[in-house]
């Protein structure tokens with residue numbers, strides 16, 4: 001899963017930097033700072049950031065926001081389901097934190113090509129930390145050999161320190177009036 | 192199967208009692224009068240650290256001698272080599288004065304997770320068993336009234352799954368069990384994205400007598416629904432989102448719908464609907480959220496920690512706010528939920544990993560499902576998220592066994608559970 005940092009080309013870093021910008025927008029809106037961009041043919045086609053507080057819907061992670069934008073865009077263009085699937089298989093996701101089990105599973109359902117992430121998600125991660133939706137080899141075997149999710153390539157550790165420092169500022173700015181916050185500097189629970 | 196029944200789905204897969212892992216230990220037969228001294232000393236020098244469930248002593252019938260013997264575990268046996276060399280020096284010092292002869296025996300490696308497992312373990316060597324001590328209702332059984340309510344909500348989810356007029360899909364009903372009101376309902380919206388249902392109906396139906404008396408119209412309606420479960424029980428139900436999450440791209444014959452979304456599984460849609468209800472009923476988050484954060488200090492790192500919010504005059508603000516916006520009857524300030532804390536969800540099929548994790552995020556308290564999902568189920572079939580220790584929230588999961596005739600559309604309205612179905616929230 002996590003591939004060494006030297007693999008990062010400057011273009012990878014540039015896309016991850018855009019994801020970090022999205023995470024900063026989330027931070028400014030008092031949301032857990034996670035952001036992402038979806039890239040097709042070297043071009044950003046959607047971006048997203050966490051909106052769980054604003055929507056009171058804890059599933060509105062950055063990835064889900066960006067996916068909805070993409071689907072809406074393609075539906076407006078009149079793409080069929082199979083064309084949509086084909087397009088997803090050419091898309092890469094750059095996200096500041098390892099996708100959670102929900103998002104990783106969603107990405108596998110959609111059949112995305114590749115995921116690049118910043119820091120690992122030790123509590124919820126669906127790309128190796130807790131479960132592995134990017135590689136069906138590690139999925140439990142199910143009866144009947146029914147089709148499992150599609151695999152996607154996955155590389156972690158890209159600009160991880162930037163992503164972590166955003167989390168840190170989130171928890172530090174958190175609730176200045178709260179006495180002795182029960183808030184260790186760990187990954188956010190909503191991702 | 193003719194009866195409705197609720198079965199707890201534990202957070203660990205049950206191990207067939209006869210297939211439990213064991214470890215070898217070195218034991219000996221002792222005089223009962225030595226028991227106290229030896230056990231105390233052994234617990235000091237060689238505590239059974241990872242075998243706390245294993246009892247150190249057991250009585251055993253000695254068939255030939257016709258009397259009972261007291262057996263004592265001295266220490267773990269080494270995995271290879273000479274067992275008796277592996278006995279720690281201190282233990283040897285303890286046993287040699289009594290001229291104890293040792294033997295190797297097996298004990299169960301892990302504590303029992305069920306009474307059945309425990310009974311089986313004790314045949315090998317006695318262990319102790321502590322049933323799960325969750326505080327979630329139902330794990331140790333449901334009252335008559337609670338069972339009726341569970342069956343009733345499940346039945347309404349099943350009717351909802353069949354109500355599309357076309358194929359059967361997955362359906363979700365989110366319920367506040369303390370007030371027995373329906374918070375949100377949803378069907379899969381993968382292939383066609385229906386106009387949002389009339390949520391006003393949902394709201395108004397919540398309040399009173401949720402189990403009373405709409406039965407005639409409701410029952411008839413479900414019977415007339417053309418899309419009942421077909422008689423053929425081998426039906427694949429291949430439009431059920433969570434059963435076949437990867438099939439969304441296969442072109443359906445129905446090309447008419449312009450809106451579709453591969454991820455709009457019933458549970459996801461229901462969560463969205465409950466979130467929008469929350470925003471509608473409690474439009475101003477502000478200070479309320481601060482209060483919630485404080486109240487849920489254990490969860491505080493996840494609640495979004497609204498920062499930079501003034502805490503001045505909080506009390507006054509709150510009471511004003513209550514007067515102005517809480518005029519919708521029973522929805523008092525104190526009732527403002529944090530996400531779906533305390534709520535239950537009824538799903539016809541066991542949720543896939545995406546949906547199951549979404550329900551963790553949204554803090555659902557209990558999941559009830561009727562049919563398992565061998566392809567992709569994530570609360571027992573393929574994954575078991577309720578047992579993933581690293582997650583920040585754990586719901587309890589129950590399977591509701593439904594009578595065979597509930598699958599059979601024609602029988603549905605006669606096959607009701609003991610009481611009634613539902614109020615008229617739009618199915």
Ligand SMILES: [Zn+2]
Pocket residue numbers: 061063099100101102103104191
């Ligand atoms: Zn996520």
Ligand SMILES: [Zn+2]
Pocket residue numbers: 432433436456457458542543544545546547
């Ligand atoms: Zn699902």
